Amino acid sequence: MSKSDPNAPKRLALIASKGTLDWAYPPFILASAAGAMGWEVGIFFTFYGLTLLKPKLSAAVTPLGNPAMPMKMPFGPEGFQNINWPIPQLVMANVPGFNALATTLMKQTFENKGVATIEELRQMCIDLDVRMIGCQMTMDVFGFKREDFIKECEIGGAATFLEYAADADVQLFI
């Protein structure tokens, strides 16, 4: 219990509620950074965030209905890469494979800039003993089974997370 023991490490409690590529980054980045600083870290994966605990990650991103997302090219001259392409929402919604294209472009941009992949960040969290809790209710709702998720995670509910978060120094909902 971090509060009762003044020498206990700081604790970070996160809720990861989104499963898209863009939103998969914040919980894993914060968790690995906190783990690297010697903090105790727990992440509660709920709703769409639960899919981030699947062995094979397939997180994608869509610019549709996501107007703040820059649409840039990860190749070509610098001036070309800096162009923010004004693609109409109607095109995004109707061109087959547009999400796959946007996902590929974002992954390539991240790789070019030196950002780790979600797979790498998750493995670092595992290596740093980050506690990962998959939401039982979400499993029931979407028809997932325990074996659909990585063995390093545990399964629990709201009470499991709240008990952990009650003694945390930082709690964030992502």
Added chain:
Amino acid sequence: MDVIKEDQVLDCTGMLCPMPVVKTTKAMKELQSGQILKMIATDPGAPPDMEAWSRQTGNELLRSTTEDGKFVFYLKKK
């Protein structure tokens, strides 16, 4: 400026947050207490992050400087 003799070098050139912090932690685990790690990074977020990392972990940041356009940190294991 005094010359600091490092025991180990970690090159985080080209890596962005949180990789320099995570790699530094891993590298520090290999060192003995009192030994010094020289870490090189190009992420502009590294200087404030390494200061925070030092305060949080208790490993002393002996020096934070720039060499050849890169950020260089000397960290002493507690």
